[in-house]
Amino acid sequence: MRFFGIFFLVMGLWATAAVAEEPVPASAEQGEKSPEQQAMDQLAEAGLRQALQAIQRSGGLYPFGLIQSGETVQAVGYSGDKEDAPSAEEWSQDLFWQLRKIGKEQPDIELMALFRLHDITGDNGEKVTGVWAQVDHRAARPWVIFLPLLKNEKGKHELGDMIYYATEQPLFEKSGE
Numbered sequence: 001m002r003f004f005g006i007f008f009l010v011m012g013l014w015a016t017a018a019v020a021e022e023p024v025p026a027s028a029e030q031g032e033k034s035p036e037q038q039a040m041d042q043l044a045e046a047g048l049r050q051a052l053q054a055i056q057r058s059g060g061l062y063p064f065g066l067i068q069s070g071e072t073v074q075a076v077g078y079s080g081d082k083e084d085a086p087s088a089e090e091w092s093q094d095l096f097w098q099l100r101k102i103g104k105e106q107p108d109i110e111l112m113a114l115f116r117l118h119d120i121t122g123d124n125g126e127k128v129t130g131v132w133a134q135v136d137h138r139a140a141r142p143w144v145i146f147l148p149l150l151k152n153e154k155g156k157h158e159l160g161d162m163i164y165y166a167t168e169q170p171l172f173e174k175s176g177e
Contacts, residue, residue, distance in 0.1 A: 036140035063092040063116035103172045112171040136171035
């Protein structure tokens with residue numbers, strides 16, 4: 001049986017981005033993005049930081065979600081017995097549908113995100129692993145981020161450039177779906 005653990009976190013704990021190489025002046029960023037997009041960025045940064053910390057601690061990442069209502073952020077993840085856990089791919093799909101259900105049943109939830117490891121094939125045919133995040137806001141278009149983890153000359157992983165793109169598969173059910 002699968003269990004969903006929900007843990008309360010406060011957004012203020014994640015004040016800085018884990019992936020930014022140079023700070024972006026707040027006034028410049030705020031002038032270009034809507035409040036919804038800024039909130040999506042904050043939630044994505046918080047989740048990416050948590051994902052990178054998990055990878056650093058354990059060498060892997062089991063899919064998890066974040067949901068936000070007001071200033072309260074909750075983590076949603078598998079909390080059953082480790083030996084009974086589904087594969088990361090299966091859990092990622094189950095978690096997507098669970099987040100959709102949460103969004104439908106709890107109208108106070110404004111933002112949701114799903115984080116997992118994902119492999120892509122680079123232009124040179126080489127497999128690249130990275131953190132994949134889907135972020136959705138009730139009042140904005142959902143988007144996906146891919147943060148590649150690239151091996152350097154010493155065999156250590158470094159963060160590559162984030163790739164952003166819109167997605168047609170929202171976490172929040174839109175009317176008519």
